[in-house]
Amino acid sequence: MVKTDREIYEELRGDLVRFAAVLVGPDEASDVVSTVVTRTLAGKGSLAALEEPKQYLMKAVSNEGRSFGRRSARSAPLASMEALDRAEPDLAEGTYPDVTRAVMGLPAKQRAAVYLVYWMGLSGAEASRIMGTRPATVRRYLSLAREKLKEQFDD
Amino acid sequence: MTDERFSHIAREGFDAVFASAGPGPDWDDIITAPPAPRRVGGPFVALAGAAFLAVAAVVVAVLLASGLGAEDPQPPVDTTDPSPTTTLDSAPTTTTPDATTTTVPAIPTDPVAGGSVTVALDGDLVNGFTDVDGEFRTPTLNPLLVGSRGAAAMARLVIPGAYTIDETGEIVPWLVTKVPRTTNGAVVVDGDRSTVTYTVRDDAVWEDGTPVTGADLAFTYELMASLNEQGAARAWAPYDLIEPGSIVVNGKSISFDLSRPDPAYETLFEYVVPAHLIDPDSFVDDWNDKLWPSAGPFRFVSFDRGGAESGSTVVVDRNGSYWDSDPNTGAQLPYLNQVTVRILPDVSAGVGFGSGNVDAVLGQLVSADGGSFAGFAEDGAILQPGSDTLFEVLLFNLEDGRFVTNPSSLNAEADYRAAVLASIDRIALASDVNREPVRSIAGIAVDAANHDAWDQHDNTADVPGLLSGLPSDPVAVYSSSSGDSTILIGETASNLMTAAGIVTTTNFTGDFFARMPEFEYDLYAFRIFAGQGGLSGVAHQLAIFDPAAGTEFPIAAWASLDEASSRYSQVVAQARAELDQERLLALIIEAEQILSDNAVVYPMVRKQPFMRAWWPERIQGIAPNRHQQWDTWNAATWWSPAG
Numbered sequence: 001m002v003k004t005d006r007e008i009y010e011e012l013r014g015d016l017v018r019f020a021a022v023l024v025g026p027d028e029a030s031d032v033v034s035t036v037v038t039r040t041l042a043g044k045g046s047l048a049a050l051e052e053p054k055q056y057l058m059k060a061v062s063n064e065g066r067s068f069g070r071r072s073a074r075s076a077p078l079a080s081m082e083a084l085d086r087a088e089p090d091l092a093e094g095t096y097p098d099v100t101r102a103v104m105g106l107p108a109k110q111r112a113a114v115y116l117v118y119w120m121g122l123s124g125a126e127a128s129r130i131m132g133t134r135p136a137t138v139r140r141y142l143s144l145a146r147e148k149l150k151e152q153f154d155d
Numbered sequence: 156m157t158d159e160r161f162s163h164i165a166r167e168g169f170d171a172v173f174a175s176a177g178p179g180p181d182w183d184d185i186i187t188a189p190p191a192p193r194r195v196g197g198p199f200v201a202l203a204g205a206a207f208l209a210v211a212a213v214v215v216a217v218l219l220a221s222g223l224g225a226e227d228p229q230p231p232v233d234t235t236d237p238s239p240t241t242t243l244d245s246a247p248t249t250t251t252p253d254a255t256t257t258t259v260p261a262i263p264t265d266p267v268a269g270g271s272v273t274v275a276l277d278g279d280l281v282n283g284f285t286d287v288d289g290e291f292r293t294p295t296l297n298p299l300l301v302g303s304r305g306a307a308a309m310a311r312l313v314i315p316g317a318y319t320i321d322e323t324g325e326i327v328p329w330l331v332t333k334v335p336r337t338t339n340g341a342v343v344v345d346g347d348r349s350t351v352t353y354t355v356r357d358d359a360v361w362e363d364g365t366p367v368t369g370a371d372l373a374f375t376y377e378l379m380a381s382l383n384e385q386g387a388a389r390a391w392a393p394y395d396l397i398e399p400g401s402i403v404v405n406g407k408s409i410s411f412d413l414s415r416p417d418p419a420y421e422t423l424f425e426y427v428v429p430a431h432l433i434d435p436d437s438f439v440d441d442w443n444d445k446l447w448p449s450a451g452p453f454r455f456v457s458f459d460r461g462g463a464e465s466g467s468t469v470v471v472d473r474n475g476s477y478w479d480s481d482p483n484t485g486a487q488l489p490y491l492n493q494v495t496v497r498i499l500p501d502v503s504a505g506v507g508f509g510s511g512n513v514d515a516v517l518g519q520l521v522s523a524d525g526g527s528f529a530g531f532a533e534d535g536a537i538l539q540p541g542s543d544t545l546f547e548v549l550l551f552n553l554e555d556g557r558f559v560t561n562p563s564s565l566n567a568e569a570d571y572r573a574a575v576l577a578s579i580d581r582i583a584l585a586s587d588v589n590r591e592p593v594r595s596i597a598g599i600a601v602d603a604a605n606h607d608a609w610d611q612h613d614n615t616a617d618v619p620g621l622l623s624g625l626p627s628d629p630v631a632v633y634s635s636s637s638g639d640s641t642i643l644i645g646e647t648a649s650n651l652m653t654a655a656g657i658v659t660t661t662n663f664t665g666d667f668f669a670r671m672p673e674f675e676y677d678l679y680a681f682r683i684f685a686g687q688g689g690l691s692g693v694a695h696q697l698a699i700f701d702p703a704a705g706t707e708f709p710i711a712a713w714a715s716l717d718e719a720s721s722r723y724s725q726v727v728a729q730a731r732a733e734l735d736q737e738r739l740l741a742l743i744i745e746a747e748q749i750l751s752d753n754a755v756v757y758p759m760v761r762k763q764p765f766m767r768a769w770w771p772e773r774i775q776g777i778a779p780n781r782h783q784q785w786d787t788w789n790a791a792t793w794w795s796p797a798g
Contacts, residue, residue, distance in 0.1 A: 002554070002672055002673075002674055002712075005182075006182045009182050009185070010182065013178065013179045014178070014179070016179060017173075017176050017177070017178065017179030017180075018169070018173050018176065020176070020179075021169075021172050021173055021175070021176035022169065022172065025172070026172050026173070026174075026175035026176035026177075027175075029176040029177075029179070030176070030177065030179055030180045033179050033180055034180040034184070034185055037180075037185050038185055041185075041186070045668070045669045046669065046672055048672035049668075049669075049671075049672060063386070097167075097168075097171060099164055099167050099168045100167075100168045100169070100170075100171040100172060101168075102164070102168060103164065103165055103167075103168025103169060104168065104172060114165045115165075115169060118161070118162045118165045118166065119165065119166060119169055125414070129395075132383060132384060132386055133383075133384045134380055134383075134384070134399050135399060136399045136400060137384065145161075145165075146156055146161050149156065149161060149164050149165075150156040150161075153156070153160075153164060
């Protein structure tokens with residue numbers, strides 16, 4: 001049975017908003033999701049028309065998160081990937097545990113890789129498609145993230 | 156840090172963020188929100204035409220590969236009798252074009268070297284677009300980047316690929332000695348591991364004399380991976396089929412493992428980039444107004460971006476280091492000294508065909524009826540219908556939604572569906588709408604793959620018997636989009652059905668594609684590609700008719716035929732992972748046989764969407780190839796009778 005756009009969205013909503021929160025922080029997550037879905041509907045006509053709605057929308061969130069990173073960092077539009085990596089979401093002082101600050105303090109692409117692989121349970125290949133990179137790069141992001149967290153929690 | 160510990164920290168860290176983020180926006184808030192600004196270009200191109208192009212994006216999943224073949228320059232022919240195809244007994248006959256002239260000038264019949272020509276192509280290298288990063292960009296000549304129509308046509312003159320697609324739809328080698336196959340030892344399957352080897356031709360060199368090697372193919376892959384990572388690649392598929400880290404270069408050869416079995420590997424290396432001349436770090440910026448050094452028949456000379464009215468102009472001249480020769484004459488290619496290409500958004504820019512400024516008008520500049528060019532035929536110009544692998548297909552909706560459109564729908568009755576197919580005489584339909592009938596979907600894409608699975612529906616005399624046992628009088632509603640040619644085909648097919656005893660009304664609407672996923676149509680028809688060269692394209696396109704594909708291809712609504720549709724799903728899935736060409740063809744034929752036996756879809760006629768025009772006394776060798784989007788595919792063998 002073919003799903004309606006509403007049904008597709010409701011199915012993916014949680015994944016999308018969480019991914020957006022990983023990328024841009026909790027305060028902006030809903031805006032990112034709303035922007036992505038609205039733009040997709042405007043451009044594609046419907047979510048059901050997408051080949052792979054989940055992958056498409058997750059990737060769109062990833063891209064929008066990148067744009068947010070650029071804006072947030074007040075970088076030039078063609079800012080280097082390194083600059084984007086440094087863009088960190090704002091977390092209100094004193095309201096988050098250290099572990100959250102540590103995880104959200106990782107570079108954006110490392111956060112994305114960790115979320116996709118360790119929270120969503122995607123394979124490296126699946127995560128790479130969403131992130132628009134190669135599986136080997138995802139593995140590298142995970143390795144870097146692990147090293148970073150190890151410094152803070154295992155020392 | 157153990158994996159478990161890492162996972163625990165990550166989850167714990169994220170949980171607090173997710174709690175703060177809340178559940179996300181409500182659907183009702185989203186659909187009532189003002190539209191977000193559209194961004195064009197990049198991996199998520201927001202194309203015009205909304206859902207139509209969403210479906211188009213699906214059916215164009217196999218990219219329109221183009222290339223350069225060794226086509227024999229054609230002597231002038233007497234083409235006063237168009238002789239439209241009227242039989243299904245042979246493969247579609249695009250290799251014998253319907254052309255119209257009244258005068259055939261006395262011109263040489265054998266190709267001669269030398270001379271220069273000016274051709275016009277459709278494309279836009281003037282107006283820019285907003286890229287994924289929000290930056291406004293002017294169109295690029297670089298065919299590997301997100302760009303515009305026109306760039307690829309130009310690139311085919313200069314940049315070779317590992318393969319090209321000949322007029323029969325076969326993928327044939329260009330830069331390499333052979334297309335890797337299981338049968339020629341260049342594809343080796345060992346358990347779950349599939350290894351592919353390409354070997355570059357010994358004589359292939361770049362224009363500076365440097366040999367083309369396996370390192371250039373490896374470099375091309377790395378470059379594509381980098382572009383993909385930057386979101387700048389025109390297309391990443393099929394390069395995702397190469398397992399990262401598996402590439403081994405050995406002189407002229409390159410071997411790699413496939414990340415998954417998929418026959419689409421045969422479309423790897425559509426363009427090859429010279430490793431010794433390209434700086435990967437500045438590749439995105441370096442080649443927007445020029446083409447890189449050639450290993451193809453021509454060399455880049457100049458680019459004038461021009462303006463919206465004049466269009467753009469690109470000049471290329473003979474690459475003296477080109478390594479290929481005409482297989483029919485043995486002559487060194489290319490024949491022409493120089494080609495000037497005018498790239499125009501449309502013919503309103505003023506092509507200059509009649510005034511002699513342009514020798515040929517190619518691509519899709521001339522409408523299917525010839526438009527204002529029709530009169531040039533009287534002066535000796537050749538006008539030739541162009542086509543691609545688009546075809547019109549009819550589908551039966553077996554979901555309950557069909558009753559919304561037609562409360563009397565009999566789609567669930569197998570005899571009724573067979574009667575509809577038998578009532579639509581494809582030869583009569585094609586003749587009435589000036590199209591070519593479809594014999595098989597595979598045969599559109601690859602001549603040699605044609606088969607007779609659909610022939611069982613060719614007898615209109617079967618209709619009364621099929622209708623005699625139905626529980627009610629047959630009434631059908633035929634829905635499609637509102638394009639002129641679609642309406643013509645739909646009206647004609649509906650008339651044939653009504654004449655055969657199936658009372659059919661039509662419903663042509665502009666929002667046809669947007670409403671398609673709702674599955675509220677009774678019978679519905681639209682055009683799709685049959686794949687663009689090679690069997691891998693067919694295998695992937697047949698997934699469009701797989702109801703199990705669900706929202707991936709939301710156009711097939713015959714899932715209630717559980718046994719048939721589940722076998723179809725299985726066969727198509729196998730085909731999409733089959734590396735052996737013989738087994739792949741068998742699976743494709745089986746898939747089409749299932750569709751035909753259950754009469755759930757019906758491929759009817761092919762579309763001929765445009766015309767080409769040229770002056771035969773000025774340019775020869777232009778050849779139709781429905782599998783190549785770009786008419787420059789065989790420019791190496793164009794020649795000028797003037798010499």
